[in-house]
Amino acid sequence: MTSAKGAPLWWQLFRVGAAAGRSASAGRARFVALACAALAVSIAVSTFTLIFAAYDGRDERGADRTPRFAQSASDPEARALWKPAFDEVNNTQFSIVYLAPLRADAPLPPGVSAWPEPGQAVLSPALLAAGRSEGIETRYGAVAGTIGEAGLASPGEWLAYVRPGTDLVVPESMRPVTRFGSFASLGFGEAMFVQPIRLLLVLAAFMAAMPAAALSVSAARAGSDARDQRTALLSALGGGWRTRAVINIGEAAVPVAVGALAGAAAAAMTLIRNTHLPIVDFTVARADAQHWWWGVLGAPLAAMVLVLLCVVLMHPPQRRPQGTRPRLAxxxxxxxxxxxxxxxxxxxxxxxxxxxxxxxxxxxxxxxxxxxxxxxxxxxxxxxxxxxxxxxxxxxxxxxxxxxxxxxxxxxxxxxxxxxxxxxxxxxxxxxxxxxxxxxxTGPAVQAQQTVDRVGSSIVLVSHPRETPVPQGFLHALPPGTEALRLKIEPKSGHAELNGPCEALKRVALPCSPTATPVELRGIDPRLGELYSWDTPAQGLSARQTTDPQGPLVVLVGQSGQQISVPAVKQAANAHLGMSVTVDTVAGSWLTSASMQQHLxxxxxxxxxxxxxxxxxxxxxxxxxxxxxxxxxxxxxxxxxxxxxxxxxxxxxxxxxxxxxxxxxxxxxxxxxxxxxxxxxxxxxxxxxxxxxxxxxxxxxxxxxxxxxxxxxxxxxxxxxxxxxxx
Known part of the structure; x- marks a missing residue:
C-alpha cells in the first residue's frame, strides 16, 4: 500500500515512530539506553562467538604440534625424543617440553625455526616476559629464541621447548617422535589448564547475556505509558501487530543502530589485531577471530535484531476493556x-x-x-x-x-x-x-598460604628419586649458605628420616648421631614442623648423620631467617640433576593448584x-x-x-x-x-x-x-x- 505521494505505508509508519521517539517522554534517556543495550547485546553475542573461536583455534594448533610417536628410539622412523613436564612461575603452572634430535633431519614443532643447542631453550614471548623476575632467561640454559604464534595455543600461552644437555638426556624416559601434526590435540600446554568450554559459556550466559537482556527490557519499557496509550489507540483504529511493530521499530531504530555500530567497531578490532583481555591476562588471537569472521561481524547485526525484537515484544496489544466505564490500564x-x-x-x-x-x-x-x-x-x-x-x-x-x-x-x-x-x-x-x-x-590452600607466610623459602624441596648421590656440581651451584639433607620415608611404618652431614643437621637443630635418633616434635624448628606436617605421613621423625644421604627428596635449608632463592635452585637443578626435576617450597604445590582455581x-x-x-x-x-x-x-x-x-x-x-x-x-x-x-x-x-x-x-x-x-x-x-x- 502507498500514500498519495507514493511512499509505502510501512515507511510512513516508520517515520511516525521516529517522530514519536524524538518527542517521547524520557526520550533522550531512552535513546541512550537503547544504544547501550544494543552495544551490550553485541558484546554478549561477540563473547559467545569468540569463546568458540578461541577454543577452536586452540584445538587446531594443538593438533598441529602434537607429535606422532614411533614404537622405540631404534625405529628407523624415529627422528627425535620428546618428554613433557611442568614448571611454575609466580605459582602459575605451565608446560615445558624436552626435545632431543636423533637425526639431522629431526622435525621441529610449529613455531620453532631452528634447533637450539644442547643446554638451550626456546620460550614463548609471554613466558619470557612473565618470568624475567624469576630468572626464566637462564633457568633452562641460554634462550635461543621465541616460539611463534603458529606453535602456541594462544598468543599469551606460557610454553618452553628445552633441549637438555647431552649428559642429561635419558632416552628411556622420553618418547620417540616421527613428526609433528595429528588429527587431535594431545592436550599439553595451555589446554591442560583452561576451563572446559561449557563453564565459560555458562559464565557468559549468566554474567553477560542476562544483564544485557535486563538492560534491553529496561530500555524498551522506558517511558512506556505513552507508548501503551498509542498501542491501545492503534488497536482501536484497527491497526494490527504489523502496524504496531513498524511504529515501535521506527521509534527505536536509530538508537539501536548507533549501539550496533559501536559494537561492530569493537568487533572489528578483534579482526585487525590480537585482543588482550585485562584481569584474566588472556589474548584472543586475531587468526581465530578471522576464522570466525562471519560470527564476529554478524554479532552486531544479531544484537540489533534482538533489541528491536525486544522492543516489539515489550509492547503487546492492550486487552480490550469490558464495558464502557473508563479504567486505568x-x-x-x-x-x-x-x-x-x-x-x-x-x-x-x-x-x-x-x-x-x-x-x-x-x-x-x-x-x-x-x-x-x-x-x-x-x-x-x-x-x-x-x-x-x-x-x-x-x-x-x-x-x-x-x-x-x-x-x-x-x-x-x-x-x-x-x-x-x-x-x-x-x-x-x-x-x-x-x-x-x-x-x-580450598581449606588446604588457605593453610598452605599460611605455611608459606611463616617459613617462605627458608626450606626448599628438590625431587631426586634416583638412589644416587646428589651431584657435587648441583651443591656447588646452590646459593651460598645452603645445606642439603635427604628425606626418606619407610613405606610400611610411615616413619620419616632426615639424614645428611652434621652441618646440615645442626642447621635445623637436629642431633648428630650415626644411628637414627627420634626427634622430639615439641619445640622443633618451625621449618621442620611444616615439613613434617605437609610432606610426611606424620608417623614419627628421626635424624641420622651420614656421609651417604639417601631418600627421594633433597631438603635444602638456609641459615636461620635466610630465604633461599628458588629460581637459583631451579637453574642448578636443570643444569645438573636432569629433566623433570621438581623444585618447590613446603606446601607450595598447593598454592599452584589453588592458582588454577583462582583463574576461573x-x-x-x-x-x-x-x-x-x-x-x-x-x-x-x-x-x-x-x-x-x-x-x-x-x-x-x-x-x-x-x-x-x-x-x-x-x-x-x-x-x-x-x-x-x-x-x-x-x-x-x-x-x-x-x-x-x-x-x-x-x-x-x-x-x-x-x-x-x-x-x-x-x-x-x-x-x-x-x-x-x-x-x-x-x-x-x-x-x-x-x-x-x-x-
Missing part, C-alpha cells in the same frame, strides 16, 4: 511467572547437592541463580500490588493523601514497581556472586565487572523513566489537594520504599543463594564479604533517597506549569 504481569521464584531459589540452594559431578552442580546452580534473578522482580511487583492496596486503604482511613495515592499507584502499576526494583535486586546478586567466585578457595575466579571478575556496569545503566534508565512518568502523572494533585507537600509523601511511598525494600530483598536473596558456595557443596568454600554487602546496601539506600527527592522535586516543578489537557 494496568501493566500486565504473567500470572504464573512470579510463582516460579520460590521454586528457582530451591533449585539454586538445594539442587546442586543432588548433582553427581562438579560441572553438573555448577550448571544447576547457575540456572537456579539466573532464574531467580529473572523471576524475583515480578514477585516483588506482585507483592507491591498487595501492599499498595493495603497502603491505600490505610491512607484512606487515616486521611493521609500521600499514602492513598502511592498505594493506588502501586496497585495499578505493579509492572512499574518490578522495573524500578529489578536492577537493584540483580545488582545485589551479581556483585555477591562475583565476590563469592573470586574468593573461592578472575574470569568471573571480568564478566562481573561488565555485568555490574550494564545493570547500573539499567537501574539509571528504570529510575529516570519512572521518575518522569511519576512526575507527569501526579502533577494535578496540587490542584485537588490544595498543597504541593503531597508530592514528598507520595514519592516516599512510591519510589523510596520500593527501592529500599528491593535492597533488603536483594540482600536476603543473595544470602540464600550463597548457601551452596559457603557450605561443602563445592570443593572450595567461599565466605560472604559483609563489608562489601554493607557498601552495596548503603549505595542502594543512597540511590533510593536520591530518587525520592528527585521524583518529588520533578513533580513540584511540573506542577507549576500544569494545565488541563484533553488526554
Amino acid at each position: 494496568k501493566t500486565r504481569l504473567p500470572r504464573w511467572w512470579p510463582y516460579l521464584c520460590p521454586l528457582m531459589v530451591f533449585v539454586a540452594v538445594r539442587g546442586p547437592e543432588l548433582a553427581p559431578t562438579p560441572s553438573t552442580r555448577l550448571l544447576i546452580y547457575a540456572i537456579g541463580v539466573g532464574a531467580t534473578m529473572l523471576t524475583l522482580p515480578s514477585l516483588v511487583g506482585l507483592l507491591a500490588a498487595a501492599i499498595g492496596r493495603g497502603l491505600a486503604a490505610a491512607g484512606r482511613r487515616t486521611g493521609r493523601s500521600g499514602a492513598l495515592v502511592a498505594g493506588r499507584w502501586a496497585a495499578a502499576w505493579p509492572g512499574a514497581t518490578a522495573r524500578l526494583t529489578a536492577g537493584v535486586i540483580i545488582a545485589f546478586v551479581l556483585v555477591g556472586q562475583t565476590q563469592l567466585w573470586t574468593t573461592r578457595n 575466579g578472575r574470569w568471573t571478575l571480568l564478566f562481573g565487572i561488565f555485568a555490574v556496569i550494564v545493570i547500573v545503566i539499567a537501574i539509571v534508565v528504570s529510575n529516570l523513566a519512572e521518575f518522569v512518568r511519576f512526575s507527569r502523572q501526579i502533577t494535578a494533585l496540587s490542584v485537588l489537594s490544595g498543597n504541593r507537600t503531597i508530592y514528598l509523601s507520595t514519592s516516599f511511598f512510591a519510589l523510596f520504599m520500593p527501592l529500599l525494600g528491593a535492597s533488603l530483598i536483594g540482600l536476603t536473596a543473595h544470602y540464600w543463594l550463597a548457601t551452596p558456595m559457603t557450605s561443602n557443596t563445592y570443593s572450595g568454600g567461599s565466605e560472604l564479604s559483609w563489608p562489601l554487602l554493607a557498601f552495596v546496601l548503603a549505595a542502594a539506600t543512597a540511590l533510593a533517597f536520591l530518587v525520592w527527592l528527585w521524583g518529588a522535586y520533578g513533580a513540584v516543578r511540573q506542577a507549576h506549569n500544569w494545565r488541563p489537557a484533553a488526554d
Whole structure:
C-alpha cells in the first residue's frame, strides 16, 4: 500500500515512530539506553562467538604440534625424543617440553625455526616476559629464541621447548617422535589448564547475556505509558501487530543502530589485531577471530535484531476493556511467572547437592541463580500490588493523601514497581556472586598460604628419586649458605628420616648421631614442623648423620631467617640433576593448584565487572523513566489537594520504599543463594564479604533517597506549569 505521494505505508509508519521517539517522554534517556543495550547485546553475542573461536583455534594448533610417536628410539622412523613436564612461575603452572634430535633431519614443532643447542631453550614471548623476575632467561640454559604464534595455543600461552644437555638426556624416559601434526590435540600446554568450554559459556550466559537482556527490557519499557496509550489507540483504529511493530521499530531504530555500530567497531578490532583481555591476562588471537569472521561481524547485526525484537515484544496489544466505564490500564504481569521464584531459589540452594559431578552442580546452580534473578522482580511487583492496596486503604482511613495515592499507584502499576526494583535486586546478586567466585578457595590452600607466610623459602624441596648421590656440581651451584639433607620415608611404618652431614643437621637443630635418633616434635624448628606436617605421613621423625644421604627428596635449608632463592635452585637443578626435576617450597604445590582455581575466579571478575556496569545503566534508565512518568502523572494533585507537600509523601511511598525494600530483598536473596558456595557443596568454600554487602546496601539506600527527592522535586516543578489537557 502507498500514500498519495507514493511512499509505502510501512515507511510512513516508520517515520511516525521516529517522530514519536524524538518527542517521547524520557526520550533522550531512552535513546541512550537503547544504544547501550544494543552495544551490550553485541558484546554478549561477540563473547559467545569468540569463546568458540578461541577454543577452536586452540584445538587446531594443538593438533598441529602434537607429535606422532614411533614404537622405540631404534625405529628407523624415529627422528627425535620428546618428554613433557611442568614448571611454575609466580605459582602459575605451565608446560615445558624436552626435545632431543636423533637425526639431522629431526622435525621441529610449529613455531620453532631452528634447533637450539644442547643446554638451550626456546620460550614463548609471554613466558619470557612473565618470568624475567624469576630468572626464566637462564633457568633452562641460554634462550635461543621465541616460539611463534603458529606453535602456541594462544598468543599469551606460557610454553618452553628445552633441549637438555647431552649428559642429561635419558632416552628411556622420553618418547620417540616421527613428526609433528595429528588429527587431535594431545592436550599439553595451555589446554591442560583452561576451563572446559561449557563453564565459560555458562559464565557468559549468566554474567553477560542476562544483564544485557535486563538492560534491553529496561530500555524498551522506558517511558512506556505513552507508548501503551498509542498501542491501545492503534488497536482501536484497527491497526494490527504489523502496524504496531513498524511504529515501535521506527521509534527505536536509530538508537539501536548507533549501539550496533559501536559494537561492530569493537568487533572489528578483534579482526585487525590480537585482543588482550585485562584481569584474566588472556589474548584472543586475531587468526581465530578471522576464522570466525562471519560470527564476529554478524554479532552486531544479531544484537540489533534482538533489541528491536525486544522492543516489539515489550509492547503487546492492550486487552480490550469490558464495558464502557473508563479504567486505568494496568501493566500486565504473567500470572504464573512470579510463582516460579520460590521454586528457582530451591533449585539454586538445594539442587546442586543432588548433582553427581562438579560441572553438573555448577550448571544447576547457575540456572537456579539466573532464574531467580529473572523471576524475583515480578514477585516483588506482585507483592507491591498487595501492599499498595493495603497502603491505600490505610491512607484512606487515616486521611493521609500521600499514602492513598502511592498505594493506588502501586496497585495499578505493579509492572512499574518490578522495573524500578529489578536492577537493584540483580545488582545485589551479581556483585555477591562475583565476590563469592573470586574468593573461592580450598581449606588446604588457605593453610598452605599460611605455611608459606611463616617459613617462605627458608626450606626448599628438590625431587631426586634416583638412589644416587646428589651431584657435587648441583651443591656447588646452590646459593651460598645452603645445606642439603635427604628425606626418606619407610613405606610400611610411615616413619620419616632426615639424614645428611652434621652441618646440615645442626642447621635445623637436629642431633648428630650415626644411628637414627627420634626427634622430639615439641619445640622443633618451625621449618621442620611444616615439613613434617605437609610432606610426611606424620608417623614419627628421626635424624641420622651420614656421609651417604639417601631418600627421594633433597631438603635444602638456609641459615636461620635466610630465604633461599628458588629460581637459583631451579637453574642448578636443570643444569645438573636432569629433566623433570621438581623444585618447590613446603606446601607450595598447593598454592599452584589453588592458582588454577583462582583463574576461573578472575574470569568471573571480568564478566562481573561488565555485568555490574550494564545493570547500573539499567537501574539509571528504570529510575529516570519512572521518575518522569511519576512526575507527569501526579502533577494535578496540587490542584485537588490544595498543597504541593503531597508530592514528598507520595514519592516516599512510591519510589523510596520500593527501592529500599528491593535492597533488603536483594540482600536476603543473595544470602540464600550463597548457601551452596559457603557450605561443602563445592570443593572450595567461599565466605560472604559483609563489608562489601554493607557498601552495596548503603549505595542502594543512597540511590533510593536520591530518587525520592528527585521524583518529588520533578513533580513540584511540573506542577507549576500544569494545565488541563484533553488526554
